[in-house]
Amino acid sequence: MDKVLLIATGGTIAMRKDEKGKVVPAVSGHELLESLPELTKQAEWDVCDFSNVASCNMSPDRMRDLAKIIEQRFAQDSSLRGIVITHGTDTLEETAYFLDIAIKDPRPVILTASQRDASEADSDGPRNLGNAVRIALDPRAIGRGVVIALNEEIHAARDVRKLHTNHVDAFNSGEKGALGTIDTGEVIWHRKPEQTIKLGVPEKLAKVGICKVYTGMTGSALRAIAQDASEALVIEAFGRGNLPPQLVPEISEMIKRGIPVVITSRCLFGRTSPVYGYPGGGADLERVGAWFSADLSTEKVRLFISIALGQRLEFKTLKEMLANGAIKLD
Numbered sequence: 001m002d003k004v005l006l007i008a009t010g011g012t013i014a015m016r017k018d019e020k021g022k023v024v025p026a027v028s029g030h031e032l033l034e035s036l037p038e039l040t041k042q043a044e045w046d047v048c049d050f051s052n053v054a055s056c057n058m059s060p061d062r063m064r065d066l067a068k069i070i071e072q073r074f075a076q077d078s079s080l081r082g083i084v085i086t087h088g089t090d091t092l093e094e095t096a097y098f099l100d101i102a103i104k105d106p107r108p109v110i111l112t113a114s115q116r117d118a119s120e121a122d123s124d125g126p127r128n129l130g131n132a133v134r135i136a137l138d139p140r141a142i143g144r145g146v147v148i149a150l151n152e153e154i155h156a157a158r159d160v161r162k163l164h165t166n167h168v169d170a171f172n173s174g175e176k177g178a179l180g181t182i183d184t185g186e187v188i189w190h191r192k193p194e195q196t197i198k199l200g201v202p203e204k205l206a207k208v209g210i211c212k213v214y215t216g217m218t219g220s221a222l223r224a225i226a227q228d229a230s231e232a233l234v235i236e237a238f239g240r241g242n243l244p245p246q247l248v249p250e251i252s253e254m255i256k257r258g259i260p261v262v263i264t265s266r267c268l269f270g271r272t273s274p275v276y277g278y279p280g281g282g283a284d285l286e287r288v289g290a291w292f293s294a295d296l297s298t299e300k301v302r303l304f305i306s307i308a309l310g311q312r313l314e315f316k317t318l319k320e321m322l323a324n325g326a327i328k329l330d
Contacts, residue, residue, distance in 0.1 A: 002081045004043040004136050005073055005325035006033060009053075010053040011065065011088025013114040015126040023117045025052045028165040032086065035149075036126055043081070043135055048073075055088025055095070055113075060205050060306055063098040067201045074105040082108035082136030089113045089162060089170065092148060096157035097300045100146035100324070101307060102201045108141035111157075112149045113226065114177050115168050124151065124168045131182040140189045145193050147179060158326075161268055161297065174269035195328040197321055199307045206231040206309035208302050212266065213243045219250040232260040235290075236298045241265060241272035247281030252288035260315060262291045262305065262322060264298040271295045271325075294325035 008014060008029025016026040023249060029047045033039060051057075070083055096111045104110060112132040114125035132149040135141050144156040151169045156179050164170040173179075180189040209229025211222060213236060226233050228264055233254065237243040241263040251261050263270050263285055272292045274282030282292070293301045304326050308318050 001044045004078050005046045005083045007048045007050050007085045009050045009087050010116050011055050011113050013086050015117045025208040027118055041219055042174040048102045055091040058091045058095055063095050067099055067102040070103055071201050080315050084132045084136055085111045087111050087113050093160050094299050096146050096148050098303050100157040100196050101199050104198045105144045109134050109146045110135050115166055134187050143189055152182045153178045158196050197326050197328050202307045202310045203233050204310040206304045208306045209233040212236045217244050222247050222250050231309055234262045234298055234302045236264050236266050241282040241292055242276055243280050248284055262293050262301055264293050291319045291322055293322045296325045
């Protein structure tokens with residue numbers, strides 16, 4: 001049979017309610033697979049229990065460690081068809097994107113999860129895991145990058161967002177739409193993803209912070225939030241990339257000190273662009289040297305910059321990459 005690697009990291013898919021009715025980690029990767037004997041008939045399985053934690057415990061360092069394991073397993077085993085990773089939903093899109101820009105092997109890597117824990121009678125975990133295996137075994141999945149399999153849908157790591165706290169259809173890719181669906185057990189592809197820039201697995205990660213702008217925010221507040229961002233700062237602004245004008249001098253000073261400042265939007269979908277010329281508008285930020293990140297989310301911009309600066313990419317190159325949404329141009 002075809003070989004598939006299951007890497008378990010934890011999350012609701014591996015949790016049950018305790019005696020107090022609270023959801024806690026309870027199921028290892030081996031136990032998860034044993035509870036679904038029909039999956040063992042579909043492939044030859046190898047299991048790696050990477051961790052058993054809620055995904056709020058994931059960090060860029062842990063994501064890097066996970067990427068190293070994936071890279072090693074692919075390098076060691078040419079017969080490995082694909083890798084399925086179980087994960088929590090809270091930071092699922094971030095880990096998926098980190099892996100998408102770090103892993104260069106074209107074989108499929110599929111992250112899956114559940115919104116309902118394993119003790120729920122209608123848990124979505126078994127169905128999602130089964131669908132992830134179908135994608136891993138589909139030869140058409142090769143070269144499509146890291147994907148997320150949830151609720152009968154397949155999403156590109158770059159585009160997907162979590163939009164609801166607990167619904168099973170919580171994940172969405174906006175106007176770009178899902179890559180495909182699972183229909184009666186069949187993998188149906190709708191489109192090919194835009195190819196993300198592959199940076200490789202980093203040895204070092206740069207320290208990059210995030211600041212969410214709010215109305216009436218002062219320069220001193222920005223300084224307090226940004227003090228932990230020693231190598232770069234991502235600012236989540238309003239709309240197309242605009243913010244209170246009193247923040248512009250502080251941003252200008254940061255840039256003069258050699259700290260890149262990248263502008264994203266608090267809007268879930270759509271592109272940032274320096275089109276507004278009033279004080280605090282995007283053109284004002286562009287004038288003092290801020291960068292814009294197209295339609296890439298705040299969290300994903302932070303991860304991309306962290307890897308890129310850790311690999312000592314030149315600022316000019318990184319700015320151009322972000323301007324195109326970190327998409328590989330033909």
